[in-house]
Amino acid sequence: MNVSLQNIDKVSALLTVKLEKADYQEKVDKSLKNFRQKAQIPGFRKGMVPMSLVKKMYGKSVLAEEVNKLLSDSVYKYIQDNKVNILGEPLPNEDKQKAIDFDTMEEFEFLFDIALAPEFKAEVAADDKVDYYTIDVTEEMVDNQVKAYTQRNGKYEKVDAYADNDMLKGLLAELDAEGNTKEGGIQVEGAVMMPAYMKNDDQKAIFANAKVNDVLVFNPYTAWDGNAAELSSLLKVDKEAAAEMKSNFSFQVEEITRFVAGELNQEIFDQVFGEGVVKTEEEFRAKVKEVIANQFVADSDYKFLLDVRKMLMEKVGKLEFPDALLKRIMRLNNQDKDEKFVEDNYDKSIEELTWHLIKEQLVKANDIKVEQDDILNMAKETTRAQFAQYGMLSVPEEILDNYAKEMLKKKESIEGLVNRVVETKLASALKTQVTLENKNISAADFNKMFE
CATH class of the missing domain: 3.30.70.1050 (Trigger factor ribosome-binding domain)
Structure with a gap:
């Protein structure tokens, strides 16, 4: 041979x-x-x-x-x-x-x-200046997160007078042209609605300060701007009939329910961060702010890598590739697509390939390796972040382990986790090798950079 x-x-x-x-x-x-x-x-x-x-x-x-x-x-x-x-x-x-x-x-x-693969050298140095954005954690963000925690511990209470966002329950009855209850018309007992969600402000205002036993007259069609799905749900008729239902209705208020947020107390402190970790509202807010800031680090690192990518792509310049052969490979990998697909997407695929080759060199130069523990820890961090979106910050390790192990049963999940580990380690290494131009930025302005 x-x-x-x-x-x-x-x-x-x-x-x-x-x-x-x-x-x-x-x-x-x-x-x-x-x-x-x-x-x-x-x-x-x-x-x-x-x-x-x-x-x-x-x-x-x-x-x-x-x-x-x-x-x-x-x-x-x-x-x-x-x-x-x-x-x-x-x-x-x-x-x-x-x-x-x-x-x-x-x-x-x-x-x-x-x-x-073309031969080239990709490297960074202290002379390279790269923006690094730290997203400001505002008091409003902290307030909203604290509010989310207290609302989860809230409860519904019966009240006598309506205020915005209260829920009403009562008898709904269709009226005739003279304003009397229509014989054979629609009647719904125990109808539930929230006037705050009405689309028409004039109709919404009819319910201001309403009290139990009040009888109010309004027009559902006008109130919900003719939305067939909303009207069908309220009037208990099909969507076709609801779309044509333009009569006035009376509503006799039988019950007013209000959601009352829970108190910010030690019980909530312990639920969120674990027993005894924080003991005052000031400590709690500081800890919440810290958690939000940590969640933003991944976003900052992602933007940093995008900027490093742009810088290195410009440094490396246009590389030589065997275009005819790569287009042939691309056609074989996309046999369900026509020739135009290859022509339309080839330049973009070369751009991604160039960055892939650059990143390979950076990973090798920084001796970045992915161990099994890295993948497991990233799976746990991903799970932890998902729980955090729902305000669950002190999830037991056993639960995190179970969720992480389920993720690792799927090949596509493992590939995604490996990529995230590599990019996390790469960002950490490169931040020490370039000159960071630190910039504080609001979350809104940061998000605009991706529009």
């Missing part, structure tokens, strides 16, 4: 694999013996089929299979042993490859087109 690589230019090469009979015959013979032992052919006992018949029946397919296995292994081994930095997979050469005939040939020559 002989494997050789001939460079066509700086970014493409021709890989040639020559196989002789001695390279594959032993494996072919062994495979045919296995077939003979297992073959069940009428007229012969199992394992007693003549080898000549086995070769006639299976010889060609076994030869093709063993040659292809040997070919694949030898190509992979050559690329690995010689550290050939290829892009994509080797593709059969379309011009010089001679036809293969397993019926008559004993020696085979296979030619592959190889796309080589």
